Amino acid sequence: MTSGGDLLVIRPKRFVLPMWLVVLGVVLRWLARFCWWCLRHPVAVGLAVAAVVLYAEHGVLGVVVPLVLSSAVSALWRWRDEASWWRWCAGPLLGRFRHVFVYRRAWHEAMTLCGLAETYDHRPVLPELLRVRSDQALDVLTVRMVRGQTPADFQKVTANLAYAFGRRHARVYSERPDAPPTRTGYWALLLGWVDRVRFRDRPTLVYLVLVRTDALRPVVPPFDASPVPDFTALPLARRENLGTWSLCLLATHVLIGGATRSGKGSVLWSLVRALAGGITSGLVRLWVIDPKGGMEFAMGRPLFARFAGTSFEAMADLLDEAVTVMRERQTRLAGTVRVHTPTEADPLVVVVIDEMAALTAYLQDVDLRRRIAGSLGLLLSQGAGVGVLVVAALQDPRKEVLPFRDLFPTRIALGLTEAAQVDMVLGDGARNRGALADQMPRWAKGVGYVILDGTPEPLRVRFSYVTDDDIRDLARRYPAPADAADILAQVGRKSTPEPVRTPLPRKPSGPLLPDALRNLLDPNGGSEPR
Structure with missing residues (x-):
């Protein structure tokens, strides 16, 4: 029983999910993330599936022999055309490796200490590292800026970013540092359309170039x-x-x-x-x-x-x-x-x-x-x-x-x-x-x-x-x-002559100074010179 002045506490009925439903939700969530990761990395998924199939069919030799053959082809490719080898083979592999094991590990700390981390709704918000492209000397990091940031915010701390990742030189570009290639041949039209998508203007992105090996020595x-x-x-x-x-x-x-x-x-x-x-x-x-x-x-x-x-x-x-x-x-x-x-x-x-x-x-x-x-x-x-x-x-x-x-x-x-x-x-x-x-x-x-x-x-x-x-x-x-x-x-040499302009008629006007002032300024006292 309650009487006047008593404190009445009302607790709503608590809804408890069954454990099997919680587990199912977690599994579905991770399964969706895994599928999305597979869609974003088709090459890695294809290589993993091929390795599993070869191992199941031919054992260890089914994995070792393709690796040896691919290494030989890679060495021959590098010997014949090192530039394209870096562009299509070594560069993507090295960039992916450095993305996972170098930059992602230090990303949170570097962005926070360099002053690029923001706070929204009492939570830290960091610029997102999307991609790393590597070549013989450079690492090009594609970064999505936090809403409200500009490339100037990154350019002010360029030296800090270089030393944060263990480098001496870095540059920040608001657009892609490399220009679209010139396409020729039968596939030029199709590849040109692809380049329009690849090199389109993306104001939310910024490109951080880190010099890994100084090629200018x-x-x-x-x-x-x-x-x-x-x-x-x-x-x-x-x-x-x-x-x-x-x-x-x-x-x-x-x-x-x-x-x-x-x-x-x-x-x-x-x-x-x-x-x-x-x-x-x-x-x-x-x-x-x-x-x-x-x-x-x-x-x-x-x-x-x-x-x-x-x-x-x-x-x-x-x-x-x-x-x-x-x-x-x-x-x-x-x-x-x-x-x-x-x-x-x-x-x-x-x-x-x-x-x-x-x-x-x-x-x-x-x-x-x-x-x-x-x-x-x-x-x-x-x-x-x-x-x-x-x-x-x-x-x-x-x-x-x-x-x-x-x-x-x-x-x-x-x-x-x-x-x-x-x-x-x-x-x-x-x-x-x-x-x-x-x-x-x-x-x-x-x-x-x-x-x-x-x-x-x-x-x-x-x-x-x-x-x-x-x-x-x-x-x-x-x-x-x-x-x-x-x-x-x-x-x-003969050239086009300037047009002759006739002088405009001007009305005659009297002296600009009064006679008394002109006589005072005249050194001859106003008399005619002899």
Whole structure:
């Protein structure tokens, strides 16, 4: 019985599931997960089923003999075509192994300590590791970001992620770091559709590239000089995945920043070697400025149409003449094309400047320095479209040394002395995105990071090393034509004249100043001069 004021506790009836139903639910749940895993890994499931069938039919030999035969085929495949062997055989197997036994084991700890773990509804939420692709030197991790994260969150902790997984170098890409392949043949249409799905834009994914083996340690030999250079793909350097990095020189300017003995000469001479076939055929004219008295470029003098290495007055004249060629082409090509196409009659003019700071900051003649700065500003802002390009190298990338560094779409950073200089050369935030140019080891001569116009992620490469003997051989085999220096004769060609504009009629007006004030300012007291 209850009376007024007593506490009445009402307990709902508890529903208890039978034990057999609980066990059945758990079994069905794990069975569904197993089926889903089999669908996601058809190759592993097929190999396991084949091994079980062979063992049941033929015993141990049924498993050993296929393994020996597959190993022999793999060794032969690697010997004949190692690149495709890594792409289709060793790379997927190594990537799957490292996914399970390396990255997944340390994933929770690495994401938490690097500050990439989030909390939602009092539960930790981690970025999801979807896939690991491996090759000879790199591991490419495909990561699904937590809702609300951006690739910039990963780029800020790129160095932390590298060391968290026991590596020194890492890069973060917001899109796939590899471009879709070019398909040819009967299956090109079908494979093109497959590539559209594989390489489609996925804003929720980010790609973390970890350098497992530094493929840039060995010195890169010079690349072969093509008889007809492809200005959209000039081979200059080796990439971290052992591929070739090519420079698109057409309609761009190139800035090379690096400390002393960092390998700027490797970049410049690699470019000259890539253009050698066009130099001797007349497609390219190299105008070289070497403020160090010719110590860098005098050895290759036969390659150059114009060369200035001792007189700063001659260097200023060379830049003024480049502006003259640019103006003539603008007048002639206006309304015809938007981007100049190099021909033997109308070649590509490349102005190469070594140690640009000697012209823009350290030159004592103020008037000459202003003249050079004015010509460079015009060339950098207007010369790319008409085929008058500037390739410049310097040690000090500060704004007061190079005030127009933002006019260089293509930038290369070699070894630098300060962390702030990385962003000065490559742009704001480049160091956070993995361009650690200030941490170059002593052996890394010619190793640098490149930034292309429109791609914010830096790429680490090593440029080929061109020896003195290679330069002499290059100058002997690919000299510039005898008439290469007369390109200024282009200015005398007939071009479309500027339309004559008749002056607009203006109403006569009186003096702007009153007579009393004009008489006061007149030194003759308002009287007529004698």
